[in-house]
Amino acid sequence: MSKPIYEQMDKKRLSRILARASKADLAVLSAEIQKTHTPLIVKEPGKTLTMIKMREPVKQSLFYLGEVIVCEAIVELDGEKGAAVLMGDDTEKVLDMAIIDAAINKGVFDGMDMLQQLEKEQESLIQRENALHLKTMVNFESIDKEAPHDLNALKKA
Amino acid sequence: MAYVAVSGGKEAIEESIRLLDFYQCSNDRDVEVEAIESKLSLLVDRVMSEAGLYSKPYAALALKQCEGSIEEAVFLLRAYRSTLTRNYYTTEVNSNDMRIIRRISAAFKDIEGGQILGATYDYTHRLIDFDRDSKRAAKLYATMQNSLAEQNPEEVSFCPRVSDELKREGLIDRYDNYDDSTSTHNRSDQESQTDRPPHDVTTTMLEFPAQRSARLQTLSRADTGFISGLAYSALRGFGQVHPTVGELRSGYVELCVVSPLDENESLCVGEILITEVECFNTSDDKDQLKIAVGYGAVFGRNENKAISMAVIDRELDNGGEYPTQDEEFVLTHGDSLEMNGFVSHLKLPHYVTFQSKLDSVRKTRAADATGGDTHE
Numbered sequence: 138m139s140k141p142i143y144e145q146m147d148k149k150r151l152s153r154i155l156a157r158a159s160k161a162d163l164a165v166l167s168a169e170i171q172k173t174h175t176p177l178i179v180k181e182p183g184k185t186l187t188m189i190k191m192r193e194p195v196k197q198s199l200f201y202l203g204e205v206i207v208c209e210a211i212v213e214l215d216g217e218k219g220a221a222v223l224m225g226d227d228t229e230k231v232l233d234m235a236i237i238d239a240a241i242n243k244g245v246f247d248g249m250d251m252l253q254q255l256e257k258e259q260e261s262l263i264q265r266e267n268a269l270h271l272k273t274m275v276n277f278e279s280i281d282k283e284a285p286h287d288l289n290a291l292k293k294a
Numbered sequence: 295m296a297y298v299a300v301s302g303g304k305e306a307i308e309e310s311i312r313l314l315d316f317y318q319c320s321n322d323r324d325v326e327v328e329a330i331e332s333k334l335s336l337l338v339d340r341v342m343s344e345a346g347l348y349s350k351p352y353a354a355l356a357l358k359q360c361e362g363s364i365e366e367a368v369f370l371l372r373a374y375r376s377t378l379t380r381n382y383y384t385t386e387v388n389s390n391d392m393r394i395i396r397r398i399s400a401a402f403k404d405i406e407g408g409q410i411l412g413a414t415y416d417y418t419h420r421l422i423d424f425d426r427d428s429k430r431a432a433k434l435y436a437t438m439q440n441s442l443a444e445q446n447p448e449e450v451s452f453c454p455r456v457s458d459e460l461k462r463e464g465l466i467d468r469y470d471n472y473d474d475s476t477s478t479h480n481r482s483d484q485e486s487q488t489d490r491p492p493h494d495v496t497t498t499m500l501e502f503p504a505q506r507s508a509r510l511q512t513l514s515r516a517d518t519g520f521i522s523g524l525a526y527s528a529l530r531g532f533g534q535v536h537p538t539v540g541e542l543r544s545g546y547v548e549l550c551v552v553s554p555l556d557e558n559e560s561l562c563v564g565e566i567l568i569t570e571v572e573c574f575n576t577s578d579d580k581d582q583l584k585i586a587v588g589y590g591a592v593f594g595r596n597e598n599k600a601i602s603m604a605v606i607d608r609e610l611d612n613g614g615e616y617p618t619q620d621e622e623f624v625l626t627h628g629d630s631l632e633m634n635g636f637v638s639h640l641k642l643p644h645y646v647t648f649q650s651k652l653d654s655v656r657k658t659r660a661a662d663a664t665g666g667d668t669h670e
Contacts, residue, residue, distance in 0.1 A: 148553055153562040186375060187382040187551060187563065189348070190492065191389065193510060194455055195572065195589040195607075196469040199386065199492045200507035202514055203346040203593060204375060207382065207563050211554060220555045222382065224564030225351070263393070264447030270395050271448050273411040277403045 148238075154252050155237065156223055157259045160230045166248045167233035170214070170240045179218065180211035182228035182235075214239035300645075318361060330354035333431075339567075339594020340364060344630040345371035346496065346515035348566050348593050365634040372631050382551040385560050389570055389591070391452055392545035396595075399456050400539040401574055407453030412544065413595075456541040457572050457587060466574075466585045502622050509625060513606060514592055516628035518599045524628075525602035528609050528618040535608050535618075537573035537588060544569040544595050567594055573604035586611070 155163060170176075189202040209222045212235045219239025223231045240246040331338055331354040341353040345368045352371060360366035396412025399405050411417075460466045492507030500508055513521060528535050546565040553559040570591045577586035588608030590600035609618040617623050627633060 148556070148559040149550060149562050153548070156562055156564050184378055185382065186347075186378045186380040187384055187549065188380060188494070189384050189387060189549060189566070191387045191591065193589050193591065194389070194457065195587045196506060198469070198506050198510075199489060200510040200514075201492050201494055201496075202387070202511070202568070202591060203343070203348055204380065204496075205348040205549065205563075205566060206352065206375075206378070207551075209381065209554070218555055220553060220561070222551055222554070222561050222563045224549065224566075225349070261447055262442075264449060265442050265445035267393070267450050268445035268448040269442060270410055270412055273396075273413075275403075275409040275411060277409075 150256075151238070151241070151252070152221070152234075154256045154259065155221070155234045158255050160227060160233075162251070162255060163230055163233040163237065166251060167236045169248065170236055170246070174214050174240065174243075174245065176212040176214045176219075176236045176239060178210070178232075179213050180209065180220075182208055182210040182232045184208050184226055184228075187222075210235040212236055212239050214243050215245075217243035300643075314361075325358065327351060327354045327358055329431075330357055336595060337362070337364070339596050340518055340599075341367045341371065343593040343596055343599065344368045344515060344517055345375070346511075347371045347375050365630055368630045369634075382563075384563075385550045385552065387547050387549065389543075389545075389547055389568070390455065392543060392547050392568075392570075393450050393565070394453055394543055394545040395567075396544040397453060397541065398539070399541050401541075402456060405453075405456050405541075406459075407451070453543070455572070457574075460540075460574075460585055466587055500625055502625075504621055504625060509607070509610060509621070510589070510591070510603075512625045512628070513590070513603045515630075516603075517630040517633060518596060518602075520628040520630075520633065521602040521606055521624075522598055524618050524624060525605040528605055528616065532616045533605075533609050533618045534612050534614065534616075535573075535575055535588070535605050537575045537605060537608065539601060539604075540572045540574040540587065542569070542571045542597060542600065544597070568592065569595055569597055569600045571597070571600040571604040573601065573608060575608055 184206055185208070186204045187207045188204050190199055191202045192199055205224055206226060207222050207224050208226055208228050208231045209220070210228070210231045211218060211220045212232070213219075214236065217239055219235045219237070219242055221231045221234030221238055223234060237246065237248070328351075331350045334354070334357070335350075337357065338350055338353045341357060341364055342348050342350065344364065345353070347353075349371070352374065353367065356367035356370040357363075359370060394407075394410060394412075396414065397407065397410045399409060403409070457466055461468050492511070493505045495508055495511050500512065504512075527533065544567065546567055548565045549563050550560040551563055553561050568591060571589070573588040573590070575586045575588065576583050578584075586608060588604035588606070588611070590603030590605075590607065592600045592603065606618055606624060609616070610621050610624060613619050
């Protein structure tokens, strides 16, 4: 068995992969766990709000930008808890996320390869989207070479 | 004159609500919520921003339910959010780490990270495309998916802020130790450090002078038309600000919350699209000039609202006699739900109060006719 995933990635990275993953992919992983383990639901999947706390760059102060709907779930798998919080209202997906988290915490998760593959695909999609946007980057050609509109020049000065 | 309780109209009201279906269904074609979310995304963004609630599917559903009325959709979202608990606050979102999809500066042409136009209508011909109908949607989707698949992946790099260099040069004030606990007026530049929770206008009444956090939250969820009009008035001369957009950036920021199982771990719950603006203005700094910055941040791609917010932010810092510089005026009249609710209430029966006014007018006229005292 490969090295436990919790030794290789922190919860932030793990939850990012799971949040970006499709519902179908997580259902497959969750079903695989449930073949050998029976999760108990500690906190039923349900909707709640999350307030977004931002730091603004002008005076470096904190403020609340607004709220976002999330759903949350907590399960227990053989005495080990797992939790998930996910933007949106997909209660089935968040439950599968919590089951996967519990399996990881218990050390019985065997889907690391799939998670890493998902992460690669997610990154690739983001980078291809990024490429689309970078095509709109402006290449200025200044008629007046002395035009003082260059922040980089200001930086060098 | 006492209030008079009246009844009646119940059946008429029920029929009126039923009649809404007639207006929503003038033909048998439907528009899917997913299509509203995707095809009318700027409208969805505006509704989310004014509701102060980020949920694209629910905003789209609300718009569908009320024939595209922004204020009704905002009302529906606000009403729904009031039924939910709030179990989480995000960890601090720092938009320095934004995954940028658009970034421009009107102050400098060459900026580190480059100017990225992204998707914008700024350079389009404003001519109606009569060939654009629903049949094109599938083809357009396939074309764009193919185009996306063909791209060579480009690693995402975070862009420094345009204002950073000006801060390093000392042309813009630095506020490394900003204290939000005092009012926004008459504050010295450097004050003691506190990272206390911001004021939350959804749970605590606004007080004046308002904390900066209360100001920014209120402006961010304000009605787009209201603050755009206010900013326009400031630009036209009813104010002191005619800024340069130092930086406008739109992109995705990641939201994380503290794990419910381990307070030392955070969970990524997803990402949201926001637009941020820093507007540059010249300002007095003792016996010399400096650059003062106004800030705006809104949900989605709502650039004019973000720019307007930055204009108003700076105007409120200035203070003065114009409406845009009057904190109480600006912050108490821009909420979509409150303003439309109050205006809308004028449609409700005011039979008794109007009768009272009518009586006064009649009495005055009668007094005039008989040569009596008109000021009785």
